[in-house]
Amino acid sequence: MGLTGLIARRLEQGDGPVRVGLVGAGKFGAMFLAQVPTSPGIAVTAIADLDPARVRRTLEGVGWRPDRIEATRILDDADTVVSADDVDVVVEATGDPWAGIHHARAAYAAGKHVVMVNVEADVLAGPLLAREAQAAGVVHSMAYGDQPALICELVDWARACGFEVTAAGKGTKYLPAYHDSTPETVWDHYGISGEQAAAGGMNPRMFNSFLDGTKSAIEMAAVANATGLAAPVHGLGFPPSGADDLPRTLRPRAMGGHLDGRGMVEVVSSLERDGRPVFRDLRWGVYVTVEAPTNYAGACFRQYGLVTDPSGRFAAMYKPYHLIGMELNVSILSAALRGEPTGAPRGFSADVVAVAKRDLSPGEVLDGEGGFTVWGRLTTARRSLSDRALPIGLAHGVRLTEPVRRGEVVRIGDVDLGTAHTEALALRRRLEDESRAALGLEAVPA
Incomplete structure (x- = not known):
């Protein structure tokens, strides 16, 4: 039964919606909160944030009615939220690895599932967090809508279909000079002014992490630790590649590609090294490349329109966009109704x-x-x-x-x-x- 069917059954049985406690109401949290009024299977009962007044402004901005806002506890104490009796699933969206570890462990102790938007915490100590959650009989899950969980879904699809995964990852805007970017220079690279960024509520440190390669590294480490794919020992290469070039670019270097070997994580750039835009770039998307196990499978790739490398052996599947918090319900409902994560750290590779x-x-x-x-x-x-x-x-x-x-x-x-x-x-x-x-x-x- 799909998630919508499970929601319907839960509501018909009188069990009520899945109750969520949100910790951290930044951009990701705001996009999740925007979907709550149209999601009958989910109720946000409590929100913890260092700035409760900002949370109220956010709720108004994403379209919550005054009565819904008044019915929701808005606190500056995360520990109270994660241990509350009327919370089934804790969404940790602070982005602070130290805080995330503390909140997750407190949630497990209180018998709550955790959806870890905080990829930083997962990369710092995720395998042990997932182990603690399992011992407590709850779910520790990556956040659907964020790119790592979507990549894990593609990897799982490929393996379930019997394909060997050659590479998996995402797209981003990258040039080598971006590694030196700071919060003072970040808006120059994005082509906007500091005033425009401030008016849009854009955090310079967060956007600088996207630009300088740190966030890509964190997300690919999370994917590697969840799927067993290998990380390049000398760091991500960020090869320029459009959607149609994925099978050629993301194959082993010995075959003309950019990978150290088979089964790697990698991020592709939406810019050529001279700054020109890549044709049909995957800046907002995720991908998996696979190798045909037989000549017959390779022939089927061609028959069904898949773009392949020149050998016809390598092909790609991709999702061109992701909606971060607006897709988060999938993780929340999967944890609460199926007892399953949408990706979770399994090892430290x-x-x-x-x-x-x-x-x-x-x-x-x-x-x-x-x-x-x-x-x-x-x-x-x-x-x-x-x-x-x-x-x-x-x-x-x-x-x-x-x-x-x-x-x-x-x-x-x-x-x-x-x-x-x-x-x-x-x-x-x-x-x-x-x-x-x-x-x-x-x-x-x-």
């Missing part, structure tokens, strides 16, 4: 490490994702652990104790992690210790 945007000196404080000091590069978990690299999720508010040159990876020994955010740090260290043992790497003294 990929990581995102902090790389200096400029020469950094001892005493400087790193400002994390989307900031002025570092950007996040995708790599394998093995390489990250071997290098003792600083995860991008721990690169905020920590002070450098050693100099780091532009383009170099910041290492754990280069910073003073201090004693703040001990819950997230302890969970990350446990993940690293388990992974070192599994990979046969030397243990690190406490």
Whole structure:
């Protein structure tokens, strides 16, 4: 039975709609909230945000009636929301990995399912979070509508159909110079003024993370850890590619493509390296490329109109757009009605490490994702652990104790992690210790 059928049955049985507690009401949360009035199977009973007044303005802006707003608790205390008796599913949409880890664990302890919009938290310690959720008998899920969950769906489709996945990922706007972008330069790259961005409520740090490659790395690490696909050890290549070129571009390098091997995550650019737009770009979309297992399958690709590489062996399926929070209901209902996630971290095979945007000196404080000091590069978990690299999720508010040159990876020994955010740090260290043992790497003294 589909989700709409399950909703109908639940309502007919008198069980009422699935009750949601939202933590973080930014852009993603706002787009989700816009769909709630037309979603009879979902009720938002409580919202936690650092700025409750802004939440009320958001609710008015997305079309909520005054009576619905008054019936919803709007708080600045997330712990109260995640433990509330009238919440079945917690949506964690803060984007703060440390906060996300705390909120998710508190939700599990209260017997709540968690839809983790906070991909940053999943990349920092997601496999252990998913394990804790399973032990508590609840679901930990990636957020449908966000690109990682949509990519995982395509990978699952391909494998269920018996195809070997050659590559999977998404599109974005990319040029190599973007890695140096800061919140002060980000709007120049987008071609708008700071005043226009402010009028549109656009957060410069968030948009800079999209631009400088960090968000792409985080999302691809999440996909790799959920699907078992491999991460490129030296980071994403961002090859320019339109939708029709995916089968040719995303095949192994030995066959003329851009991949280190089969079964990789990769992000394609909507810009050629000289800045020209790519024809039929996939900037807003997601894709999977597959290899025909037999000559017969390859012939079927051609017969049914699939664009292939010159060999006829590789083809792609893609979704050209995603609607982030407006599609989130799928995850909420899947968790509550089916007990299934729309993607979840299963292992630790990929990581995102902090790389200096400029020469950094001892005493400087790193400002994390989307900031002025570092950007996040995708790599394998093995390489990250071997290098003792600083995860991008721990690169905020920590002070450098050693100099780091532009383009170099910041290492754990280069910073003073201090004693703040001990819950997230302890969970990350446990993940690293388990992974070192599994990979046969030397243990690190406490």
